[in-house]
Amino acid sequence: xxxxxNSKLIREYHEDIIESIPSxxxxxxxxxKIQYANKNFYLKSRKREIEVMxxxxxxxxPASHSMMNKLKENIKNVIKNGIPFTDGHMWYHGKFxxxxxRPLKEADGSRSIIKAMLLMExxxxxxxxxxxxxxxxxxxxxxxxxxxxxxDIKSEFLTTVSHELRTPLTVINTYLELFENAKLGELNEAxxxxxxxxxxxxxxxxxxxDDILDTSRLETKKFKLNRYPVKLENIxxxxxxELSKLAELKEHTLTLKIHSNLPxxxxxxxxxxxxxxxxxxxxxRYTPNKGKxxxxxxNEDDHILTxxxxxxxxxxxxxxxxxxxxxxxxxGQSLSREAGRLGLGLSxxxxxxxxHGGKIWVESTPGKGSRFxxxxxxxxxxxxxxx
Amino acid sequence: MKILIVDDAEYIVKAFKxxxxxxxxxxxxxxxxEKALAKYKKLNPNLVIMDILMPKLDGISATxxxxxxxxxxxxxxxxxxxxxxxxxxxxxxxxxxxxxKPFKIKELLSIIxxxxxxxxxx
Numbered sequence: 001x002x003x004x005x006n007s008k009l010i011r012e013y014h015e016d017i018i019e020s021i022p023s024x025x026x027x028x029x030x031x032x033k034i035q036y037a038n039k040n041f042y043l044k045s046r047k048r049e050i051e052v053m054x055x056x057x058x059x060x061x062p063a064s065h066s067m068m069n070k071l072k073e074n075i076k077n078v079i080k081n082g083i084p085f086t087d088g089h090m091w092y093h094g095k096f097x098x099x100x101x102r103p104l105k106e107a108d109g110s111r112s113i114i115k116a117m118l119l120m121e122x123x124x125x126x127x128x129x130x131x132x133x134x135x136x137x138x139x140x141x142x143x144x145x146x147x148x149x150x151x152d153i154k155s156e157f158l159t160t161v162s163h164e165l166r167t168p169l170t171v172i173n174t175y176l177e178l179f180e181n182a183k184l185g186e187l188n189e190a191x192x193x194x195x196x197x198x199x200x201x202x203x204x205x206x207x208x209x210d211d212i213l214d215t216s217r218l219e220t221k222k223f224k225l226n227r228y229p230v231k232l233e234n235i236x237x238x239x240x241x242e243l244s245k246l247a248e249l250k251e252h253t254l255t256l257k258i259h260s261n262l263p264x265x266x267x268x269x270x271x272x273x274x275x276x277x278x279x280x281x282x283x284x285r286y287t288p289n290k291g292k293x294x295x296x297x298x299n300e301d302d303h304i305l306t307x308x309x310x311x312x313x314x315x316x317x318x319x320x321x322x323x324x325x326x327x328x329x330x331x332g333q334s335l336s337r338e339a340g341r342l343g344l345g346l347s348x349x350x351x352x353x354x355x356h357g358g359k360i361w362v363e364s365t366p367g368k369g370s371r372f373x374x375x376x377x378x379x380x381x382x383x384x385x386x387x
Numbered sequence: 388m389k390i391l392i393v394d395d396a397e398y399i400v401k402a403f404k405x406x407x408x409x410x411x412x413x414x415x416x417x418x419x420x421e422k423a424l425a426k427y428k429k430l431n432p433n434l435v436i437m438d439i440l441m442p443k444l445d446g447i448s449a450t451x452x453x454x455x456x457x458x459x460x461x462x463x464x465x466x467x468x469x470x471x472x473x474x475x476x477x478x479x480x481x482x483x484x485x486x487x488k489p490f491k492i493k494e495l496l497s498i499i500x501x502x503x504x505x506x507x508x509x
Binding site: 166167181 | 396401402403405406467488489490491492
């Protein structure tokens, strides 16, 4: 068996080994006269042994003046101090080299150093590739910065628009409400009816303005949640109460089923209310009169599961994937135009749930109804019962 | 019941005034945060409704100023700005309540009622 590192073996083949190394190796004495150069050196310099051996380094190696001085100084230091020099780099004949200098101890037993080995590595290609890479990286960084800026501008624009719309909407809504409440004089039936339409349309606009703000914030991830202990069942109850009139209009039965001992979760109560509002109002809207809508909240292993189910029109299989996308509006064109909505509700709902670390999904049978599920993770420690 | 509206938007002020007067309140207004304190001293209103974004002095600073003068001042902040944590900031500064534009009249009235306690007559 041939052992690697067997010095007899190395000695036998050392010449072959050295001659095969693609680096350039030169050995000089302390007067910087060349004692040895490897095959690669001759190949690269296209000089002959007779022109090189015994000659001073700078004669054979026409590098720039400053470069050569540096090289000579480094070699002299290595020979003097016996410490290798490893960080050299230089340009030579249009190519870029890394170099090392090692002291060579005499084999005569004195262990004095009077020779140095210069090892040069041609890293021209490597350096070129590195520069190209750095270039691409800079271009990528710039493109990203531009993209981010235009995205920021877009979000800022949306925020500004949404903000600017709030003031006139407030003024309009206030006066419409005054009219409707007969505070500006008695109204006949026709006037009342038209005013109600004006006010609900304005209400829609207000919702859309809110939606725009929410979505643009979701996009820029400025979507920060407040975090405090929250009782899901209380939020559900509140939302059911708020939407009860709407449900009554369509003669729906609305039920809330809570499994006892629901722990608190840590979350943003207002945002979660938005989620319940969105899911419940969708259920009411997409269920034909006299339907059954149920909210069920269950305590499971590491999360609380909420199910909002209805006996509504359901969602066709091929649409299920799309319903959580922005601007998706179900029920076909007629329903969406009537509602005057943007279709952002479910995408915001999904954003809120996921920002809480939960998941949301749906099961549905067209013609029979839908079941929306969402989870919110529980916290490690048990929370104090709130009042 | 006297209410001081502090807002630089002409039509918001008009809408507030028209609405609140119809619901039985006496309404005065200041057009920016700086004038707010002066008006407050002059009128001594039961309630201040303060906007946030105003030239010269913003609503939050004006709220601080008024509360320095009268720690019992009842200030409701009304704003179109939708920054998260804004509500907390307002309450921390000493406002009694916070409502976002656009709001329903009913919402505003109920907050006014709550803030004034049982002093409000309908």
